[in-house]
Amino acid sequence: MKKAIYISLVLTSFLLLSVSVYSDDYSSEIIVELKPDYNCAADHLHIPGMIKNKSNVTLGKVKVEGRAYDENGNVISSTTSWVDSVNIAPGKTTTFDLEFLDITGSVHNKVKSYDVKVIEVEKALP
Secondary structure (H helix, E strand, C coil): CHHHHHHHHHHHHHHHHHHHHCCCCCHHHEEEEECCCEECCCCCEEEEEEEEECCCCCEEEEEEEEEEECCCCCEEEEEEEECCCCCECCCCEEEEEEEECCCCCCHHHHCCEEEEEEEEEEECCC
């Protein structure tokens, strides 16, 4: 019985700690800048770019999402990726490269626009 209570307390503490990492939303404190897209050797669409941490805290990990649209604004494909660095200090930048594995060949011609946004941010642990 004591062992079950102890395990329950440990798991609860772990869950509370992991939730606190996401307690503040820093996505509005990140600037996303896109670089020219390109096709890799496998003919996949890539959208490279960089993010800048405008907050006053060091960010642990940042995940971005890219969406590609057709001429009518319909989503053709979406993909996500973590940026290339962790522990991004205030004012610092890092890069990302979103790869759309399902945009190859003639599908490239259907892509008329795309966007990228921050979808997940972890504050760096002390």
